[in-house]
Amino acid sequence: MEREKLKNIYECLFKDEVRKDEMEPPAAVVTLTHFLSSDKNPIILEAGCGDGRNLYLLSRMGYENLFGVDIIDHTNMEGVSYQQCSIDNLPAEWTGKFDCILCAAVIYFLDDPKQGLKEFRRCLKENGILVLTAHTKYSVFSLIRKVKMWLGFQSMSHLKGCHWDRDVEEYISMAESLDMKILYRSGFRTSYIYHKFSTISDRILKRFGYRFPVIRFRVNLPEFWNNFKSKHAYYSILVCHKGQ
Ligand SMILES: C[S@@+](CC[C@H](N)C(=O)[O-])C[C@H]1O[C@@H](n2cnc3c(N)ncnc32)[C@H](O)[C@@H]1O
Numbered sequence: 001m002e003r004e005k006l007k008n009i010y011e012c013l014f015k016d017e018v019r020k021d022e023m024e025p026p027a028a029v030v031t032l033t034h035f036l037s038s039d040k041n042p043i044i045l046e047a048g049c050g051d052g053r054n055l056y057l058l059s060r061m062g063y064e065n066l067f068g069v070d071i072i073d074h075t076n077m078e079g080v081s082y083q084q085c086s087i088d089n090l091p092a093e094w095t096g097k098f099d100c101i102l103c104a105a106v107i108y109f110l111d112d113p114k115q116g117l118k119e120f121r122r123c124l125k126e127n128g129i130l131v132l133t134a135h136t137k138y139s140v141f142s143l144i145r146k147v148k149m150w151l152g153f154q155s156m157s158h159l160k161g162c163h164w165d166r167d168v169e170e171y172i173s174m175a176e177s178l179d180m181k182i183l184y185r186s187g188f189r190t191s192y193i194y195h196k197f198s199t200i201s202d203r204i205l206k207r208f209g210y211r212f213p214v215i216r217f218r219v220n221l222p223e224f225w226n227n228f229k230s231k232h233a234y235y236s237i238l239v240c241h242k243g244q
Contacts, residue, residue, distance in 0.1 A: 048106030187233025
């Protein structure tokens with residue numbers, strides 16, 4: 001899909017203010033903070049930050065050096081340096097700038113994801129880390145969304161032109177071919193049925209002032225389970241390390 005069209009769609013989607021204070025930290029943010037050292041000074045870029053909800057949570061946790069880029073216009077992201085640009089063409093002066101780059105649910109919009117990964121590598125400091133999440137090929141969620149798109153569901157319009165036909169192994173080998181080491185792989189929301197059940201019952205319970213118990217994302221799981229999740233969950237998560 002053309003970038004201008006995608007930009008317009010996302011600007012409309014993000015028009016409704018989410019109650020950021022009520023949000024649980026998503027798995028991408030939990031993973032990122034797990035891999036950062038305990039000081040709150042790392043320079044963090046969110047590549048494709050949308051309405052800035054992840055950056056907002058990070059600033060609430062005390063992180064101070066926050067940058068965001070996206071193709072959409074933003075005017076009110078407090079405490080964040082925002083630039084409007086594409087993740088596969090980051091500002092030239094950002095070479096070696098960041099301790100950490102988070103790219104959550106964006107890389108599959110690129111026709112050439114390797115160009116995006118190259119840009120991340122360029123903009124990371126030595127020993128910097130990249131946290132990447134993506135819908136991938138062997139996920140029930142991807143399949144269901146493909147069927148919905150095929151049936152013409154309006155709610156899927158922003159996803160036309162996404163590349164979900166890439167397996168997580170492709171992202172891994174792209175990152176490795178750029179001399180990045182995979183520190184961690186996993187995924188989140190593994191069961192479509194649980195996910196549907198919890199969102200429906202959550203809506204019902206909320207009316208009565210209750211909330212469905214949230215299953216908190218855990219980073220330290222057995223390796224076989226993380227490998228499985230990285231392939232089949234709603235989103236894959238990879239943590240890549242830029243060596244010296
Ligand atoms: C699913 S949202 C994810 C937003 C945010 N990362 C989050 O986790 O809440 C996808 C975002 O990617 C942005 N996007 C798509 N293609 C992009 C590109 N080439 N460069 C920068 N941002 C892009 C969209 O504008 C949208 O804000």
